[in-house]
Amino acid sequence: QKEVEQNSGPLSVPEGAIASLNCTYSDRGSQSFFWYRQYSGKSPELIMFIYSNGDKEDGRFTAQLNKASQYVSLLIRDSQPSDSATYLCAVTRPGDTGNQFYFGTGTSLTVIP
Amino acid sequence: GAVVSQHPSRVICKSGTSVKIECRSLDFQATTMFWYRQFPKQSLMLMATSNEGSKATYEQGVEKDKFLINHASLTLSTLTVTSAHPEDSSFYICSARRQGHSYEQYFGPGTRLTVT
Numbered sequence: 001q002k003e004v005e006q007n008s009g010p011l012s013v014p015e016g017a018i019a020s021l022n023c024t025y026s027d028r029g030s031q032s033f034f035w036y037r038q039y040s041g042k043s044p045e046l047i048m049f050i051y052s053n054g055d056k057e058d059g060r061f062t063a064q065l066n067k068a069s070q071y072v073s074l075l076i077r078d079s080q081p082s083d084s085a086t087y088l089c090a091v092t093r094p095g096d097t098g099n100q101f102y103f104g105t106g107t108s109l110t111v112i113p
Numbered sequence: 114g115a116v117v118s119q120h121p122s123r124v125i126c127k128s129g130t131s132v133k134i135e136c137r138s139l140d141f142q143a144t145t146m147f148w149y150r151q152f153p154k155q156s157l158m159l160m161a162t163s164n165e166g167s168k169a170t171y172e173q174g175v176e177k178d179k180f181l182i183n184h185a186s187l188t189l190s191t192l193t194v195t196s197a198h199p200e201d202s203s204f205y206i207c208s209a210r211r212q213g214h215s216y217e218q219y220f221g222p223g224t225r226l227t228v229t
């Protein structure tokens with residue numbers, strides 16, 4: 001079983017719609033949860049992180065965490081063509097060297113103008 | 114703040130040669146740096162974790178004698194790919210964890226390595 005699983009997509013939404021990206025993780029010891037955006041040929045950039053159950057909002061982005069279900073999601077409101085990218089979910093758990101990140105394979109999002 | 118640079122951004126080398134990639138945290142001190150590799154259309158795979166002043170910890174399946182990591186200061190880590198082969202061609206990305214901020218990692222722009 002993979003540490004982190006994401007639907008690879010591609011996910012297509014029309015401009016202005018809500019994009020919903022989902023991620024599940026296998027280790028209940030996971031502590032912190034991150035969403036990164038990666039454009040083709042570029043390195044990931046941090047969008048949001050969440051540590052506690054519930055919702056966390058930042059502008060058009062909302063992260064949702066449910067530790068009981070081992071599920072974290074990212075909602076993008078008012079999607080824009082510039083949001084088209086691969087979104088990576090990452091989780092941490094205590095490790096020998098301190099909080100390694102485990103990445104999912106990413107979900108490709110296309111926002112259609 | 115929290116800017117990480119990598120050099121070079123792109124390198125082409127011949128099979129059998131060695132290549133060094135530098136990762137620098139420009140405006141913060143990084144107690145821990147991570148090295149990832151990403152093949153096309155795949156996710157990031159952690160190769161190793163390096164802590165300043167100590168030996169790197171390698172993930173299972175990563176040859177420590179082939180991928181030499183040095184973290185000599187709080188702002189610089191290097192990855193040397195020794196005796197590179199075409200299958201080592203990949204996108205290598207480093208990230209740095211800011212001292213005192215235990216969970217957040219900031220990624221460098223990546224280095225595209227092509228071995229011919």
